[in-house]
Amino acid sequence: MAPQTLKPKPVTTLRCSSIQASIWKNEGEKGPFYNVTVARSYKGPDGAWKNSESFGFADLEALLVVVQQAKVWVSEHSNR
Numbered sequence: 001m002a003p004q005t006l007k008p009k010p011v012t013t014l015r016c017s018s019i020q021a022s023i024w025k026n027e028g029e030k031g032p033f034y035n036v037t038v039a040r041s042y043k044g045p046d047g048a049w050k051n052s053e054s055f056g057f058a059d060l061e062a063l064l065v066v067v068q069q070a071k072v073w074v075s076e077h078s079n080r
Contacts, residue, residue, distance in 0.1 A: 010037075014069045018042060019059055021066040023073060034074045038066065 010022035011034075024035045039051040040059055055063055 012073065014066045014073065016065040016069075017059075017062040019055070019062040019066050021070040023070060031079060034078065036067075036070045036074065038063065038070075 008024070011025045012023050014021045018041045020039055020041065022037050024037065026033050026035060039053055040055055041049055041051055044050045
């Protein structure tokens with residue numbers, strides 16, 4: 001059996017309600033930098049948890065919260 005490659009994991013994940021922002025560390029020529037992905041978690045019809053990158057009006061306040069938290073986290077961990 002061939003060895004499985006490990007999937008990269010975010011350095012941190014910030015949550016508010018069903019919204020999450022995952023922060024990913026990358027290495028560049030000038031040193032590390034960070035990217036942020038945002039998703040909404042929900043249970044599908046089969047009962048399994050799924051993620052969506054689509055947000056409704058009711059999600060927007062939580063989206064603002066996690067994006068602001070991500071901005072602060074990245075600014076505190078960046079060399080800029």
